[in-house]
Amino acid sequence: MSSLSDNPDLASLPDLQADKLTAFQALGIAASKPLPNEETFLQLMEIIGRHYGWVKGRLISLRDTRIEGKHELNWVHPTKFDSDLHDQTWNNELVPIICRQRDGGIIFNHESEEGLELYFPERKPGIEAYVGVPLLVNGECSATVEFFAAETIADLPNELDVLTHGVALMGLVVERGDAQARLRESERRFRGLFDQSVQLIALLKPDGTVIDINNTALEFVPGEYDQIIGKKFWEASLWPPLVDGHLDLETAVQRAGDGQIIRFETSVTGKKSETVVLDLTIKAVRNEGGEAVLLVAEGREITKLHAALQELRQTEQKLGEAQRIANLGHWEYSFKDGQATYSDIVWELFALEPQVVQGSAEQFINRIYPDDLSDLQRAITRSIRTGRPFEHQFRFIRDDESIGMVYTAGNTVMDEAGMPLRMTGIIQDISGRRQLEDSLAQSVERLSGLNLIGQIVATSNDLPAIYQSILSVGRKLLNSDTMVLFLHEGAELYVAAVDEEDRLNLDGIRISEHDGVAGNVWRAKSAVWLTGEDCREQRSSRLAAATSYEPESIIGVPVQWQDQFLGVLEVTHEHDHAFGDGDVSMMQSIANWIAIAIGKITQHETLQRRLQESEEIAAIGRALSQTLEPQVILDMIVNSAHDLVPRSDWAVIHILRGRPERLDPAAFAGDVEDLSDYVIDRNEGIAGLAIDEGRVINVGDTRIDPRSSTYARSTGLRSLLVAPIQSRNRALGTVSLHCMLPNAFTVEDERLLTILAAQAGLSIENTQLFDSQRRARLVAEMQRERLRVLADRIVTAQEEERLRISRELHDEAGQALTSLKISLDLIRSGLPPGLDTLNDRLADLANLTGNTMETLRTLAHDLRPPGLDAFGLNVALEGLCHDFAARTQLSVHYSGRDVPGLSTTTALSIYRFAQEALTNIAKHAEPQQVELNLTKEDKAMKLVIADDGKGFIIDQDSRVSNGIGLMSMQERIDLVGGSLEIVTAPNEGVRLTAVVPIESQ
Structure with missing residues (x-):
């Protein structure tokens, strides 16, 4: 069993029975200790029992009060309890009665009531009274606290304040434990969400120090969690040292703290030695004042998207190489801003400098042979009006005035309103190669079509529209009757898009994944090319029943995105010799673009949704x-x-x-x-x-x-x-x-x-x-207000007693000593010559009397400084510093200002605080210089006392261990609702800062 003697903070307090404030203080200290509830409750019961001098007490639990499963706790007075009273029993019938007394408790006295005899008929001699109060937790009675007393308990207002306050603290101890448990659970849930996030997240201090990192990020970080926390972000080897090849990571973190959002891509090696690409962002979290309080480094893996884009770039590179081999260029014109762009081949073909004519078509028009310009303009105008592709051959004038010939083809891209958005096309020098015109025309057309398809895929996120555009371009490139896209869903292939010569009504038709030519392609995961009778035999019966169209040539290729097969692209023609060897690869290229479009938009939609x-x-x-x-x-x-x-x-x-x-x-x-x-x-x-x-x-x-x-x-x-x-x-x-x-x-x-x-x-x-x-804070505020009122009364009583003693010392003792000194001087003056020894003794006695008078005057002044009431705190503190400097011979510098609106209690408390601080400095600090500064800041008053003495080591957890003086000064500031800050170190002096609110006065 724990007792007050086991707790140094409580054992050092004065007699609990004599001082209610001391009892309140002891209760607060005991309740604030992080002890098991059983030990805390026993200490609180002992403080209550010792304060009132009661002999025996118990706590009986009705439900879970966190006392380690015990139903009852018992306490006896260490000195007043008679061993004969050990057998005195309690009456459990009183427990529900006590619980119904929500606003108080019950008291039975032997002299005035029959309750003691009724409920305790076998009462032991020496038990003269009984008291019981309910212990409330969250407004519900969880236990009762009862005591036997050897003397009558007075049923007066505030008589049981210590008891009710102590029991209320027991309830708060239980509620505090519940709140802490809920807080720990909330923290655990946040940690779970943080660690389970699919994004890579690292939390940094504004200076770049890593304070946390989630499990997803650890998959891409060399080293373990403990090896990373506490390091600088650029030292933890999280990512490569350069961002975008020019900005180092340390500078990137600093710029993020300054308000920039830093984003970059980088490649890292995962813990399974695989290389992955990450999209990373560093940004700051700011408080209401705009100050960066946290940096968040987050990222996501984009390896697959990066690979798709790399594949697209390689395809474009191959296309560029093919264009250069074929002396083929491409161009694009925007109707929105009137700007035109051209490939390098076009610039070389017309012998123009890009930096001179960039973005303008005028210089190209000037090179066109005048007789051919009108036909070209009509072809372009028709394409703009109808939205259909165009192709044309025209002559142009070279730098040396010779005539060349080029072939151009293009297409107008319309917006949703049917208005021209941009025009794209290709251009090729066909001078001296007319004999190869047909074959080149086909190559150009297909390259142009693939380029157009690539642009459609790159610039649109409307998947059905992309399907339709690709199939329309593809059907024209292959001169086919129909082009159909089947996508796989469940165990079926359904028609997702179709472009056809005649209306065959194939949209939405579903067939089995094993049916027809498309089913064969799906099973084989490779291209199929059929002609003649094979087409009729292997054609899907479901498709054959839906239309009377009978193709003689069919090419089907799988649509594959990375390792995933998505569907089948099929093209048909009514003639069996309609397709050639190059058409299968062309179909595969078109299918690849469809797969890229599906993959890109799927990833885009996934990223958008995330x-x-x-x-x-x-x-x-x-x-x-x-x-x-x-x-x-x-x-x-x-x-x-x-x-x-x-x-x-x-x-x-x-x-x-x-x-x-x-x-x-x-x-x-x-x-x-x-x-x-x-x-x-x-x-x-x-x-x-x-x-x-x-x-x-x-x-x-x-x-x-x-x-x-x-x-x-x-x-x-x-x-x-x-x-x-x-x-x-x-x-x-x-x-x-x-x-x-x-x-x-x-x-x-x-x-x-x-x-x-x-x-x-x-x-x-x-x-x-x-x-x-909120309920706990309300109870605490009420208790603090009661303590403040009580403290004000105590300070007032103390100061009134100091004033009375000061006046008595000045008026009575001072006058008596004055008379004594005068008498001694008269006796000395009346002595006959020759009595030098007696004269010297009388002179010493007169000096001693004078010194005693001076000491009494100083003591009377310290007990109640007369300037405090007459001139205010500022003047009183200035006088205190002057007297202190005179007595101690120390250099004291005071600066201050008048602080209107202070109550007498506050002014006295601040004066006593300064008086005690100067006394401690004189006793212990050994300073050369002391400074005091009194200021007013907003709605508070601040007093700073500093010395350059030897200082000391302060224990922040327990100021009692640093001396009664510090504890007394802390209590004075607490009494008026203020705060005290102590800054000190060995050989560095002491700085005391007291801040007291003025508005609370």
Whole structure:
């Protein structure tokens, strides 16, 4: 059992029974120690018992009060308890009666009431009174605290303040432990989200020191977690030392702290020795004042996208090489800004300098043979008007005035409104090569088509439009009747796009992945070229039934993106000799561009969705830190869920409420007006199952799933995705997505909904935690106000007593000593000659009397400085410094200003604080110089006292161990609601800074 003697902070206090303030102080110290609840409760009971002189006490627990599983704690007075009283028993029938006394307790006295005899008929001699009070935790009675007394307990106002205050502190100890446990759980959840993020995240101090890094980043970092934390970002070998080849990493971090967002790509080696490409960003998090408080280095792996772009660049390089070999160039003209761009071959062909005519078509027009210009302009105008490609041959004038001939072809790209957006084309020198015109025309056309296809893929994110454009260009390049794109889904191939000579109505048709020519290509994962009877035999019966068209030539090639087969591209013609050897490779090139388009847009959509998810989750995170209104957060979460999942018709959050518990709609979004009747029983349907199993549930079709609720079937709902909202394994509700189409939701949707459900749980949990903390703060504020009023009374009483003693010393003792000195001087003057020895003794006695009078005057002045009441704190402190310098012969410099509005209590406390500080300096510091400075700052007053003495080592955890003087000064400042800062070190002097609010006076 712990006692006051075991605690040095409490054992050094004065007699607890004589001083209520000291008892309050002892209770506060005991409650603030990080001890097990059992030891804390026993120390609090001992302080209460010793203060009142009671002989025996106990705490009996009604529920979990965190006393290590014990139901009852007992205490006895170490000196007043008689051994004969050990057998005195308690009456448990009083426990529920005490719990009903929420605003106080019950007191039984032997002299005035019959309760003691009624509830304790076998009372031992020496037990004269009984008292019991409830111990409240979060407003509920969790235990009772009872005491026996050997004397009558007075039922007077404030008589039981120490008892009620101590029991209230016991409740706060329990609530404090609960709050700390909830805080640890919240921190654990944040760490889980941080470490499970798919992004690479490193948190840095503004100076670049790494303070944290998540598990995803560790996959791409050489070394372990502990080897990285605490190092500078550029020293931790996280990424290569150069950014973009010119900006070193240290400078990049500094610029990020200055407000720049640093982004770059780099290649790193993962822990499995594989090379990956990362897209990295460094940006600053700022406080409300605009100061950078944190740097966030985040990134994502873009290895596949980087490889696709590299492949595209290689293809463009090959195309450039092919153009140079064929003396073929390309050009592009923008209708938006009137600017034209040309490849190097075009500049060389017309013998023009790019820096002279860059962006203008005028110089090229001047080189065209005048007789051919009008025909070329008509061809271009027709293409602009119709949007169809054009081709033309025309003559041009070289630098040496000779005539050359070129072939050009182009196409006008329209915007969504049908207006010309830009024109692209190719140009080739065909001078002296007319005999090869047909073959070159085909090569140019195909290269132009591939270039056009590449530009379409690079500049558009509309996948259906890209399909249609590529198939339109491809069909013309191959002079075919139809070109069809099949994409694979499930066990079927469906027509995703078609370009055809006649309307064959093939859109949307689905065939088995084993059916027809497309099925053969899908199974073989290689190209198939069929003619004649083979086409009729192997053609899909489903396609044959849909149209009367019978092709005689069919080429099919697989559409493959990296290692994934996506579908089949098929081209047909009604003649069996329509295609040649080069057409298969051409088809494969077109299929490759389709695969690149699918891969690019799929990755783009994935990145866009992840970015949108991150922004939405970040917005919810910011809202969690800015508001404690759960409805605001729930509305944000349900709208985010609906917006981020495009297949969601509507989303709803249900919260468990009532007895028995039911899931009531709390927030919803989407194509629904009222969900007030969407109430689900606790164990009903998919929602109840998700809560019971604690996991997300994805239902593809509610019509065939027996677990679905009646409400889901009655509304025509098909797809349902439900995630439980939990907090510390306690079910709070659900968040769900709904769609009228079957199989609408994916694994990605499950992941997103799980994250949003966790944030909803955090919102509800934060609200509950805030309510608990608000109640605790209210109780603490009330206790602080009571202590402040009591302290004010104590200071007033002390100063009144000091004033009385000062006056008595000055008026009575001072006058008596004055009379004594005068008498001694008269006796000396009346002595006859020859009594020199006696005369000297009388002179010494007169001097001693004078010194004693001076000491009394100083003591009277220190007890109550007369200048404080008459002239204020500033003048009083100046006089104190003057007297101190005169007595100690130290150099004292004082600077100050008048501080109006100070109460007498505050002024006296500050004066006594300064008086005691100067006394300590004279006793211990051995200084050469002392400085005091009194200032007013906003709504506070500040007094700084500094010396250049020898200083000392201060224990920040316990100022009591540094001397009674420091503790006394701290208490004086605390009494008036101020704060005290002590800065010292050996041989560096001491600096005391006291700040006291003025508005509180």
